[in-house]
Amino acid sequence: MSDILRVDGISCRFGGLLANNDISFGVEEGAIMGLIGPNGAGKSTLFSIIAGDRRPTAGRLHYAGRDVTGWRPHQAARAGVGRTFQLMRVFGSMTVAENLATAAYLRHRRRRDAQRRAEEVIAEVGLGELADAPAASLTAGWKKRLEMARAVAVEPRLLLLDEVLSGLTPAEANEAVGIVRRLNERGITVLMVEHVMEIIMPLCDRVVVLDHGEKICAGPPAEVVRDPAVIEAYLGREA
Ligand SMILES: Nc1ncnc2c1ncn2[C@@H]1O[C@H](COP(=O)(O)OP(=O)(O)OP(=O)(O)O)[C@@H](O)[C@H]1O
């Protein structure tokens, strides 16, 4: 299979801080790939660059064989890149269904099409009973589910999930993993940031590890967790 996404020497500077430093890797179409690393490693920054929410300072981004460096969020969404935000962006006063229809408008100009897409997503991610509930009334776990649904509403070909499982109960996390698997079986490529290795290990085909803005390792999860640089990045600091 070919790469749906190629990150090629991407850097992102915030003043004196290099949040991403010359990062390169590919994401194979159809894969579930993990993006891990300690707090502040640069994971969310890289997501923002891929989804068009931020321009890289250097490097190129290729999506579906096209150079899309510096594209805008609506262009990314229309091209099939869906993303969640670590700080969720649901509209509290809108219902679950309204939130999803709003997201679906990025792909569908006609109101009826957007609403139909919202209904599909509600079924797909198991939000049925809460469709008419105001988003603000949802528990933290269901809000995370809605945030994931919002990204799915654009009918992504590439889905970027930023810690959608953190803060969930074990039962909620299990269900969410099942949803990610089902979406992937439907052909959606997934790139996910997650801290819990017990979740990453069985779910991801490959993992890229960032630390202090740099890629320090990439490979199958079982190999990555044995890599000395990765162990140092995670444990060295606390030791
Ligand atoms: N808009 C910004 N302006 C300045 N610095 C920023 C900005 N956004 C992120 N940073 C810094 O860039 C670095 C990488 O942040 P980022 O949020 O990408 O890390 P992360 O790997 O997602 O961390 P976490 O696991 O805590 O979510 C951090 O040092 C952060 O403080």
Ligand SMILES: [Mg+2]
């Ligand atoms: Mg982050």
